[in-house]
Amino acid sequence: MxxxxxxxxxxxxxxxxxxxxxxxxxxxxxxxxxxxxxxxxxxxxxxxxxxxxxxxxxxxxxxxxxxxxxxxxxxxxxxxxxxxxxxxxxxxxxxxxxxxxxxxxxxxxxxxxxxxxxxxxxxxxxxxxxxxxxxxxxxxxxxxxxxxxxxxxxxxxxxxxxxxxxxxxxxxxHAPRFHPRSQEQLASTLQSFGLQARRYLICVGTLEPRKNLQLGIEGYLALPEALRRCYPLLIAGMPGWGREQMQASLQRALASGQVRLLGYQPDETLAGLLAGARLLLFPSLYEGFGLPVLEAMASGTPVVLSRRASLPEVAGAAGLYIDPEDPQGCTEALQQLIEDESDWQVRHELGLAQAKNFxxxxxxxxxxxxxxxxxxx
The missing domain is CATH 3.40.50.2000 (Glycogen Phosphorylase B;)
Structure with missing residues (x-):
């Protein structure tokens, strides 16, 4: 054929x-x-x-x-x-x-x-x-x-x-490169960014309005200062249209030193960053699937994500869902997965199991x- x-x-x-x-x-x-x-x-x-x-x-x-x-x-x-x-x-x-x-x-x-x-x-x-x-x-x-x-x-x-x-x-x-990694396996990737395993948060996606990164940034900046110092937020993705709509909040976040804009990352580097993160923040307003959500779960990283469009089909019971128009709810979800080790472990295991379905x-x-x-x- x-x-x-x-x-x-x-x-x-x-x-x-x-x-x-x-x-x-x-x-x-x-x-x-x-x-x-x-x-x-x-x-x-x-x-x-x-x-x-x-x-x-x-x-x-x-x-x-x-x-x-x-x-x-x-x-x-x-x-x-x-x-x-x-x-x-x-x-x-x-x-x-x-x-x-x-x-x-x-x-x-x-x-x-x-x-x-x-x-x-x-x-x-x-x-x-x-x-x-x-x-x-x-x-x-x-x-x-x-x-x-x-x-x-x-x-x-x-x-x-x-x-x-x-x-x-x-x-x-999800590709084979998305899998849980030991601290030793993560060392070279994380050292190049000055990071420690499970001591940072990550967003993955093109910088455009439907990805709703502005809400994610607002939710992150409302975390207690002590948490933000210990858990910087990384944003990995290519520039997109409408970036100027989030310019003020993005510039304020970058100036704080607690939010870092990484740009587009090679496949293997991104896989390492996902596997080493405390969580993936994915507040998108609209997705046909949401590959980063699946890839994070396959890497053993829990996900805070919108209850919108296709995303519940992908994350199932493993995701910690937020209203993508509620910055306070985003802040609370981030703080929950940072501070509640028991909940983090449950979602880590649920995510690995859910990823096996795809x-x-x-x-x-x-x-x-x-x-x-x-x-x-």
Missing amino acids: RIALNASILRAPRTGIGHYVAELATALQADSDIELELFDGWHWRRDVPAAAQPGYSRLSALVKRLPNAYALRRHLQQARFEQGGRRLRPALYHEPSLWPFEFDGPMLMTLHDLTHVHYPHTQPADRLREIERQVVRGLERASRVLTDSQFIADEVSLHYGVSPEKLVVAPLG TWTRCAQITASVYQQLMDT
């Missing part, structure tokens, strides 16, 4: 969808019944790229300055996609994001979330117009639509009128079963 998978997102530094494509492709390659062909945006390949393309960010910034940049790039990529498709003759095409290529055959699409609907300002205007047009066309053309959570499946059905029979939930997994092998098995269904029809 020869499958074409659009892997062009792997040219960029990896965040949620990039990790999905890389981990899913790797897991699918272990299935002897599947012959996976990856389209990286310009070329077809069998191997999963180990890292982003050098110079991608500079090239992307340059391309965006061109008139109709997104449509132009897509037109060129479509031509390369068709050229390789004629040679390889895949039986099925899997589009793992919002914008499927034209393909003369059955097509499967993964829709991770409806951020473009709820938070349209996360995209440049010309790209948003293309996304809105292409998503509708993609959902009409797709024989099946995968989602990461039941929450998103319900949203897709309600917002776009997609039949529930056409939707398949394939929950994400693997990339299971995600790939569900995906492969949908491939087979489409081949049999």
